Amino acid sequence: MNESNPHRLPIACLRSGAFCCFAGWTWVHFYWEGPYGVLLWQDATYDLATRLGLSWDEFVGTGADDGFVQKWIARIWWLYLACTLLTLTVRKTSWVQMTGLVLGSGLLTLLSYASYVAAQRQLPMFIEHGGQMLIPTILVMALALGAGHRVTVTTAIIGLIMTFAGHGCYAIGFWPTPGNFYAMTTLILGVEYPTAQFLLRAAGILDFAVCVGICIPYLRRATAVYATAWGFLTAIARPVAGMSWGLNYWGADQFLHETALRAPHFAIPLFLFCLWRKPGEKEALQARQPVTAELH
Amino acid sequence: MNRQPYKRAGLCCLAILLAVAPATAQQNAQRRPRRAVLEIPEVERSEVICFALYTVHDNTLKLTAQLYPLQSGESRTVRLEIEKDGNWVEVARTSVVEPGWTAPFRVENWDDTQASNYRVLHGAEANYEGVIRKNPVDKDEIVVAGFTGNSIQPAHGGDISRQDLIDNVQQIDADVLFFSGDQVYDHNKHLAAWLKFGRDFGAIIKDRPTLCLPDDHDVGQPNLWGESGKISTISGNADGGYRQPGIYVQEVERAQTSHFPDPVDPRKIGQGIGVYFTNLNWGNIDFAILEDRKFKTGPAGRVPKQGPRPDHIRNPEYDPASVDVDGAILLGQRQLDFLDDWAQDWRDASMKVALSQTIFCGGAHIHGSANGRLHADMDSNGWPQTGRNRALKALRKAFAFHYAGDQHLATIFHHGIDEHRDAIWSFCVPSIANLYLRWWEPLEPGQNREPGSPDYTGDHLDGFANKVTNYAAANPEKTPAGNVLNTRSAGFGIVRLNTKTRQITMECWPRNVDVTDPSAKQYPGWPRTISQFDNYNPPSWGKLGELTFDVDSPVVQLVDRDSDEILYTVRIAGKRFVPAAPKDKTFNIKAGKDAPETIVVQDAKVGGAAQSVSLK
Incomplete structure (x- = not known):
């Protein structure tokens, strides 16, 4: 390990968050399909194909066979797999790998843009992916600049605020609350619609409280703890609500990746909490670290 | 080592990442057409x-x-x-x-x-x-205008006025309006969209019976396998159930269906969601109003994965039987029981029509946009195959013609169960404004095509190995050129049901034409006229002896002598009828003025002698 000792745990949070996020999206691209269809069937795409010297049939397939688009969409999972591995192997001095992860952030940004377009260009849909888009870059920053560097911390806070603000906009009803928010609340807690709505509105208010609290030094630690817990609960909500013994593989192939790819929602606040521990806690933790960690 | 340049480079990358996506989005927003603004207007x-x-x-x-x-x-x-x-x-x-x-x-x-x-x-x-209106029982021809898929987005031409539809419906003076689904595409603001629908179509709806079947988008989700009111959680909702809260679905059904005749079996399903399946008898046409989606099982996790989505099958080598899993439901027993009763009830009815959201087969090969070929789509009523066959068996017993939409692709199919063309005909109407493109484009030319007809017509197996015979498909353009209304095969359908001749004529019109103009052209393959009796006339059957009655247009029923199973019930046209039947079975024939109350012929077989029957 080449991370300096006090920052080992925070960086591990970022590593594991980025790893899970890329692993989840790798599964989506490998086993299911990336959500790019919404971006492809447009006049602009047709123009692009023409400029590339491809006929439309070559570009999107004739129907009888796959075209350029289908072939390359089917291969994108390799890029995500590579990014997944990079989250494990990237070190402070490995600039090529860092560049790869920053490009990975670009892939996640493209995904988020596709989701945004598919959601009728609802702004919160793009914003709430902020944590996912940024976590590879935050990891790179933590390695290159230091986990406690103000740029790293500021970027992590931006990622957290984006995630919670986007989620809060939906939960509080500034944009229409997605049906699956109600569905998961109802199924997991066994409550009726009015209670589910009350709980979602309350959660939405707390989402915005997180966005404010994380910026206030006196509140930021408690805020980070809450954000970690809430980020984890919302990430596991899908498999908890949807998996069942009666389904093939208990539904694991449909639901587990939904938690994995949302790992940044709790990994980033956990990273911040680890950074902001009280000095006594840090020293005690340092004392428990194996000496070998300092030799690298 | 001086790392300052790398740090700067890293920061630049971050800045680019954060700036490019919104900037690109903004640029795209300027290039693409404006989006529909869906708000409830302030009114006096x-x-x-x-x-x-x-x-x-x-x-x-x-x-x-x-x-x-x-x-x-x-x-x-x-x-x-x-x-x-x-x-x-x-x-x-x-x-x-x-x-x-x-x-x-x-x-x-x-x-x-x-x-x-x-x-x-x-x-x-x-x-x-x-x-x-008065009940048009004195009219020979009942005209039903059919619509589906009402996108309001400019990208699909949805912002273009519907005045052409209003004018055409008024010119043909349709007796009934049928909106088969997706009247509303907004997944969150049904009321606002429904009010817009009312402003767009109210001028024709207010003066004639209108049936609107809520489909997946109406209730706020991209696809719907209702599973008797279960709650769905996954994206795409292939796990079955409703994505929106029950209270939302109830509001949608109240708006679109509370004016229907009372449901025949009104027990609610999960989440307090009601049912509306029933029949409407109007102009001596008995319409069965069905709910394709409400009871249907979701495929996710229940069938082996065969494609990029739980409901899509991409692998052409898959075994169709592997997805026809035990317990998978299509219409559900309650609707099948209703259809069984409906098929035998010919009071005030000369012809029967089933109305539902979509057709009983996989009626398209290429789906969506650039995503290419799908072998099969479990959102269609081609799946589950057993449920599909049970539905068709119930409908053909009434010689019912099937009128539907949903597919975004107008088609005419003659369905088969045990052999090609042994069940009912269906007409899937084109979208008002087409959100999502599909093409009927089989890889192999159809068998037994009519002379001069396109290769895609004729006998085929759909992606679930269901037997289908295609007679027409209004495929859209293959490239996005223009990309509004008619290049996306938008339009509407007209079905003319002649209670005197018992002929059914299907018309499929593009948008912005005057259907009364002799030079106006329908989509290729239309119009097509069939007989009511073509809805159950398997090629392998023969004819029983001709029956001559002493009353006009009685109700006739064929009952299998050995199994006591009803083969079909129908109100015949006139006094003469030559029943069609399987060659290897023996039947008892029942008849009556309005119900088949009396056995009039026993042990009838194909090739039997003509008989005279008195029902007075």
Whole structure:
């Protein structure tokens, strides 16, 4: 390990968050399909194909066979797999790998843009992916600049605020609350619609409280703890609500990746909490670290 | 080592990442057409009634007035008045139902032998007028205009006026309007979209019976396998159930279906969601109103994964039987029981038509946009195959013609169960404005095609190995050129049901044509006329001996002598009838003026002698 000792745990949070996020999206691209269809069937795409010297049939397939688009969409999972591995192997001095992860952030940004377009260009849909888009870059920053560097911390806070603000906009009803928010609340807690709505509105208010609290030094630690817990609960909500013994593989192939790819929602606040521990806690933790960690 | 340049480079990358996506989005936003703004407009209090839908069945008028949101303090009472001898007479009053702002009226002992002007009143100012038509039992031809898929997005041409549809419906003077689904595409604001639908189509809806079947998008999700009211959690909702809360679905169904004849089996399903499957008898046509989606099983996790989505099958080598899993439901037993009764009931009916959201096969090969070929789509009624066959067996017993939509691709299919063309015909109408493109484009030319017809017609197996025979498909352009309305194969359907000749004529019109103009052209493959009796006339069957009755158009039923199973029931045209039947079986023939109450021929076989039958 080449991370300096006090920052080992925070960086591990970022590593594991980025790893899970890329692993989840790798599964989506490998086993299911990336959500790019919404971006492809447009006049602009047709123009692009023409400029590339491809006929439309070559570009999107004739129907009888796959075209350029289908072939390359089917291969994108390799890029995500590579990014997944990079989250494990990237070190402070490995600039090529860092560049790869920053490009990975670009892939996640493209995904988020596709989701945004598919959601009728609802702004919160793009914003709430902020944590996912940024976590590879935050990891790179933590390695290159230091986990406690103000740029790293500021970027992590931006990622957290984006995630919670986007989620809060939906939960509080500034944009229409997605049906699956109600569905998961109802199924997991066994409550009726009015209670589910009350709980979602309350959660939405707390989402915005997180966005404010994380910026206030006196509140930021408690805020980070809450954000970690809430980020984890919302990430596991899908498999908890949807998996069942009666389904093939208990539904694991449909639901587990939904938690994995949302790992940044709790990994980033956990990273911040680890950074902001009280000095006594840090020293005690340092004392428990194996000496070998300092030799690298 | 000086790392300053790398740090700067890293920061630049971050800045680019954060800036490029919104900037690109903004640029795209400027290039692409504007999006529809879906809001509930402020209206004068005199305009607070947006539109009204009605049906008349079995001497009961059911009318639902759709109101704009009322203000606090305003009366919640709405009145219905009928014009009698020049005077307006109140026949019903009701309270506005929230959420949804619907005012459902019910008037029993309705005299359907004459037309009546009506008006819906709210407060002192609001007044909405229309006509309750007389039951057109004296007309030979009943005209049903069919619509589906009402995108309002400019990208699909959804912002283009519907005036062409209004004008055409008024010119053909349709007797019934049928909206098969996706009247509303907004997944969160049904009321706002429904009010817009009312503003767009209210002028034709107010004066004739109208049936709107809520489909997946109406209830706020991209696909719907209702699973009797389960709650769905995954993206795409292939796990079965409803994505939106039950209260939302109830509001949608209240708005779109509360004016239907009473449901025949009104027990609610999960989340307090109601059912509306029933029949409407109008102009001697008996329409079965079905709910394709409400009871249907979701495929995710229940069938082996065969493609990039739980409901899509990409692998052409897969075993179709592997997805026809035990326990998978299509219409559900309650609807099948209803169809069984409906098929035998020919009171006041000369012809039968089934109305539902979509057709009983995988009616397209290429789906969506650039995503290419799908071998099979479990959102279609081709899956589950066993459920599909049970539905078709129930419908063909009534020689029912199937009128549907949903596919975004107009088609004519003749369905098969045990052999090609042994079941009913279906007509899937094109979208009003087409959100999602599909093509019927089989890789192999169809067998037994009509001379000169395209390769895609003829006998095929769909992606679930269901037997289908295609007669027409209004495929859209292959490239996005233009990308609005008719290049996306938008349009509407007209079905003419002739109760005298028992012929059914299907017409499929593009948008913005005048259907009364002799030079106006329909989509290739239309019009097509079939006989009512083609809906159950397997090629392998023979003919029993001709029956001659002493009453006009009695009801005839064939019953398998050995199994006692009803083969079919039908009201014949005129006094002569040559029943078709399987060659290897023996039948008892029952008949009666309005119900098959009497066995008139025993042990009838193919090739038997002609007989005269007295029913007086």
